[in-house]
Amino acid sequence: MSFTISALLLTGLIVCMLVRYKAVGVGAAIVVLLFGFYLARSPLAPSLDKVVTTVSDAVPDI
Template sequence: MVITIPLVLLLAVMVALLLRFKALGAGAAVVVALFGFYLAGTDSADSVNQLVTAVTGALADIGR
């Protein structure tokens, strides 16, 4: 099984749903987005990328 939906699109949908159901305020959404941008610029970005790759690989293996 190949995951073809970009992770960014899934995260955007999740944030949109949280905002729709008022589970997350607009200010918190901005903070989360900014945190993601800043995290991408740090040395931990490679570790986060490897973690996401491992999790998506594990989820793909569950579907087999």
Template sequence: MTLTIPLVLLLAVVVVLLLRFKAVGAGAAVVVALFGFYLAGTDASDTVNQLVTAITGALADAGR
């Protein structure tokens, strides 16, 4: 059985935990979210997507 979790959901949980434990302020979380939003609209989005796909593929293969 394979369990899949969207990466966006996983990252959202991490951000919420960081905010909860005061490891990062609300202002920093907003800046990071805006950076990700604007980065998605640039030419770098393809490179970032390929990098994340490669990392998640490597992690999936390491678990076998």
């Protein structure tokens, strides 16, 4: 049995947990959010998408 979870949901949960347990401040979380937003609009986005897809496809094989 397997299930899938989107990378957006997973990273969102990680950031929320870091903020909740005060490992990262709210200001740093906002900076991470803005960095991700601008990174997604950059020319580097398709390459990063391919890397994330390749890694997510390889993880179940481990």
